[in-house]
Structures are given as structure tokens and as C-alpha cells.
Amino acid sequence: MNELHTRGLALLRAGREHEAATCLREAISLGPDDARARYHLAIAHRLRGELTEARNELLAALELEPTLAPACAQLGGLALVAGELQEAMSWLSRALAIHPGHRISRYQLGVALRFAGHRTEAISLLQASLEPGPGALPPVLAHRVRGQLVDALNDPLPGARPLAQCAAPLVTELLEEREPPREEAPHPESSREREMRVMTPLEAARLLAGARSILALTGSGISVGSGLATRKELWQRWDRDAAVSVFKFREAPNVLWEVIADFLGEGRHRPDAAHLALAACPDLIGIVTQNVDGLHQEAHREVHGESVPMPPVIELHGTLLETRCQACDARPGRTAGSYVETAAPRPPRCERCDGPLRPDVVLFGERVAPERMGQALDLVRRCDALLVVGTAMDVAPASELPRIARANGVPVVELKRTASRLSRSLDTVLVPGESDTVLPELLENLRQMR
Known part of the structure; x- marks a missing residue:
């Protein structure tokens, strides 16, 4: 070589x-x-x-x-x-x-x-x-x-x-992992669907009372209270994965920008009660999010101000707060929202090479940056409780993080209206309801038990 x-x-x-x-x-x-x-x-x-x-x-x-x-x-x-x-x-x-x-x-x-x-x-x-x-x-x-x-x-x-x-499987041949898997492959007779454990916020707080290193894994459901559409809602109006795939972007880059405009809607979006409750959690060691809205960081600033260091927020799928050129990778220093708010053509063009600009997000068909995935794995290995908030858990590699947590003996608590697909094969707890209602209640109960 x-x-x-x-x-x-x-x-x-x-x-x-x-x-x-x-x-x-x-x-x-x-x-x-x-x-x-x-x-x-x-x-x-x-x-x-x-x-x-x-x-x-x-x-x-x-x-x-x-x-x-x-x-x-x-x-x-x-x-x-x-x-x-x-x-x-x-x-x-x-x-x-x-x-x-x-x-x-x-x-x-x-x-x-x-x-x-x-x-x-x-x-x-x-x-x-x-x-x-x-x-x-x-x-x-x-x-x-x-x-x-x-x-x-x-x-x-x-x-x-x-x-x-x-x-479809991702490109993983080149990713370097540091530990062997700890879990045995499921056997046909032992892989039946598990009985879901359902708890109230108070009962879940009692389960987590001894936790001192809480990690949150969040999805679009946590931002519903901020007025942002969930992935499920977007796919009722768009061609599901294809609309936000890198392959579609190369064929018709304007489609992705139309989806972004639909997602953002009108007006500024502020953190909701779930974001703010999570930001105030004293035992939080970090947040791994599939969201691209930047609301976790804004919630921390609202709760703690600029002077208090923030636990790491690992944005597995990137962020709409940055854009880059698909052709030359130049970064103009503008948010995706700033292009949507103006009468700029879609897609906006790169000033350096005239290539199509895109938000700095992971599209279907692309991989999560190895550095981000490594940071997420480090947090999962360090935590003693995992809160899974507002996500269907049907997109890899985020969907595999709760499996790794459970393989390490860590309790996994889902906060969602209905159980995700995780519950079919993993021993999890469901706290049913809207995240901006049940998450603040759970964390308040937990705070009172300290």
C-alpha cells in the first residue's frame, strides 16, 4: 500500500x-x-x-x-x-x-x-x-x-x-471498535416478544433512585412541545426515507430543502418542558440525540446561563445550525434556517464552487461520523441509567445503543406514548405519555428522592 x-x-x-x-x-x-x-x-x-x-x-x-x-x-x-x-x-x-x-x-x-x-x-x-x-x-x-x-x-x-x-446495512467495515460484543446471539426458542413493563413517572423514579450517571438518548418526540414535526408526521407528507437520502439530494437537491422548510415551519422554536427538565438533571452525564434542532444546547443556556459547562451533547445525525457544500465541503457559517427564512433559491449555492449547499446533517445512505459514534459509545459504557425519550428506535446506529446498555446491566427507561420496537426484544421499562409531561415529572420525583 x-x-x-x-x-x-x-x-x-x-x-x-x-x-x-x-x-x-x-x-x-x-x-x-x-x-x-x-x-x-x-x-x-x-x-x-x-x-x-x-x-x-x-x-x-x-x-x-x-x-x-x-x-x-x-x-x-x-x-x-x-x-x-x-x-x-x-x-x-x-x-x-x-x-x-x-x-x-x-x-x-x-x-x-x-x-x-x-x-x-x-x-x-x-x-x-x-x-x-x-x-x-x-x-x-x-x-x-x-x-x-x-x-x-x-x-x-x-x-x-x-x-x-x-x-439496508450501513458501511461499517472500516469502523474500528475497542471491545468485543458481550451478548450471545438470540436462539429461536428464546427470542419471543417480551412482556412490556409499564410504570408511572414515580415508579420509574424509584427504579432509578440509585443512579448517579444518567444518559439520555433522544429523538424527535422530545421536540414536539417546541412545535417541531416528528419524523412520522413528516413522512405522512413526504416520500419517507427517499426524501432525505443522499441519493435523492444528488438527483434533486431542492427536495431536501423543501423538507427542511416544512420541518422548521414559521417562527422561532424554543426548548419545551422536557428539554428544560433534562438540562436541570444534576446526574446527567450527557445526551445522545438523533435530533438536529440544537434545542438541548439552548435549554442548557436557559437553565444555567453561559458560564456553567454543559455535559456533552452528541448529535449523531448532525445539526441544522451549520451548512456545507456537497461538492467542495466549504462551510459558509450560516444555519439552514437562515436560508429557509430568506427568498434564496433552493438549493442555495456555494460561493466558492457554485455547488449545492446542504445542512450539515447525516442523510440516509450516509454514516454517522466515527468520532461521534465513539463518543456515544463511551457515554453508554459510563452510564448507570439510560433514558430513551421520544424516539421510535428504528434507525441504526442509535437503535443499538440501548442494547449495549442492557448488555452492561444498565436499566433502560423509555418515555414515549407507546413502546418502541426495542421492547419486543429488550428488557425495557415504558413510561407512557408525552415527553414534555412525563419526563419533568419523573426527574422531579427523582430529585426529591436524593
Whole structure:
């Protein structure tokens, strides 16, 4: 591996895909027969939503090295994201013919088979991807596979169905984890749906009375009281995942900006009672949020002022408070809302290269920055109680964090109108209700017990 290839791979692992792609292209110009450099360049293209370029580099890599199983697996993954199950199964089968123990291919083929209606074969492959031995899956991915496996085992309608984009496996081969998974793979006979434990805010406070390191994992439901639409509400008006996918943005970038305008609506949004209660929680070690609205930080300022340091807020999916250019990665220093509020054309254009600007958020088809995921994992490993507030828990990798907490023996309390899909396979507690009502009550009860 030449120096440029090595540097490009390091940039890719660090989540700096734009710089990685530039570096890897230079490496290929010096060594056009380097199949691995082309494979890694394809990963960079894939993470930037450049599917045609990714596919072309993968095919070129296979021409140079026909036994490169990861390239076949990535072609299968691209087909999965596009909903092309038959093509996906063909490429993934080829990857496993080359390398029968390739766990990523087993996992992805299991997902494809599940959505194609081949439930028994899917379960077998998902279980095989979790077998102990060399090349074990990274812990977060292993937890996600377990979730897919439990869903397959408990699926009341196991026939073929359309593949949701958020169900397609993510690019995880390059993520470096530090600990092995602690959980055993679920067995068919022990993977029945669990009986949900429902508690009042007072009962949940008693359960958490001994906690001294509370972590919150939040989703769009916590911002309902601030007047922001939930993901479910947006998808009643838009084409679900496709409207906010990186692939759609490359085809029609104006659509994403229309969704943002719909999400933000009119007027300024302030933290609601749930944000403020969480900000006042004395034992809070941090917040991991799927939200992009910046309201947790604003709540801290309202409760504590500017002088009190804030516990870390890990914005897994980025923020609307920053924008960047899709083409050159320039950052104009403006919020997405500032473009929506003006009569600027959609999409707004980059002053440096005239490329389309976008909010600095993670779109479907992109990955969560490794640094953010690492910070979230550190918090999960440190906490002794996890509050899951206002989220359906159906998008990875956030959906795997409660599984990791439970594997460490940490109680998981959901605050939501109805239980999320987590409750089907994980021992959780539900406090039903609107988060801006039940969360302040729970935390007030907890404060009085101190």
C-alpha cells in the first residue's frame, strides 16, 4: 500500500470522505492497477452518495482482483440500498462463494433474504454472521444484527416486502471498535416478544433512585412541545426515507430543502418542558440525540446561563445550525434556517464552487461520523441509567445503543406514548405519555428522592 493510499484510508476511517477521495484518486493515478485503492475510493464515493462512481470503482477493482470479496459485498450493499433485492443477492452470494466466512456478506444477504420472503434462510445467515471466531463483527454492528434477527424470528408477516432504506446495512467495515460484543446471539426458542413493563413517572423514579450517571438518548418526540414535526408526521407528507437520502439530494437537491422548510415551519422554536427538565438533571452525564434542532444546547443556556459547562451533547445525525457544500465541503457559517427564512433559491449555492449547499446533517445512505459514534459509545459504557425519550428506535446506529446498555446491566427507561420496537426484544421499562409531561415529572420525583 503506497503512502497516498495509506493516508486516504486513514482519512476515510476518520470520517473525512471528501479529503479521502482526493487522496485515493491521487494514489490510483500513480498506481492504476491497485485494486484495493479503487475499493477504498468506492467506499468514499458511497459515503458521499455518489453511487455511479462507487459502482464503477468497485467493478474496476474486481476486474483487477476478481476474488476481492469485499467489493462484491459493497456492490450487493449498493443494490440493497436501491431496493434491487435480486441483484443484491447475486453479488452477496458471489462474495460468499469467494470467502464463505465473510460476515458482512452473511449479514447483508440475510437482510436481503428476509425482505425477499425467505425467512428461514435469512435467520440462518444472520445467526451465522454472529458465530464466534476470527473476523467478528464490530460490537455496534453485532447488536444491529441481533435486532434484525429478533425481528425475523418474531415477524408475524414473514412474506416478501419492500426494503426500507433505513433497513439496508450501513458501511461499517472500516469502523474500528475497542471491545468485543458481550451478548450471545438470540436462539429461536428464546427470542419471543417480551412482556412490556409499564410504570408511572414515580415508579420509574424509584427504579432509578440509585443512579448517579444518567444518559439520555433522544429523538424527535422530545421536540414536539417546541412545535417541531416528528419524523412520522413528516413522512405522512413526504416520500419517507427517499426524501432525505443522499441519493435523492444528488438527483434533486431542492427536495431536501423543501423538507427542511416544512420541518422548521414559521417562527422561532424554543426548548419545551422536557428539554428544560433534562438540562436541570444534576446526574446527567450527557445526551445522545438523533435530533438536529440544537434545542438541548439552548435549554442548557436557559437553565444555567453561559458560564456553567454543559455535559456533552452528541448529535449523531448532525445539526441544522451549520451548512456545507456537497461538492467542495466549504462551510459558509450560516444555519439552514437562515436560508429557509430568506427568498434564496433552493438549493442555495456555494460561493466558492457554485455547488449545492446542504445542512450539515447525516442523510440516509450516509454514516454517522466515527468520532461521534465513539463518543456515544463511551457515554453508554459510563452510564448507570439510560433514558430513551421520544424516539421510535428504528434507525441504526442509535437503535443499538440501548442494547449495549442492557448488555452492561444498565436499566433502560423509555418515555414515549407507546413502546418502541426495542421492547419486543429488550428488557425495557415504558413510561407512557408525552415527553414534555412525563419526563419533568419523573426527574422531579427523582430529585426529591436524593
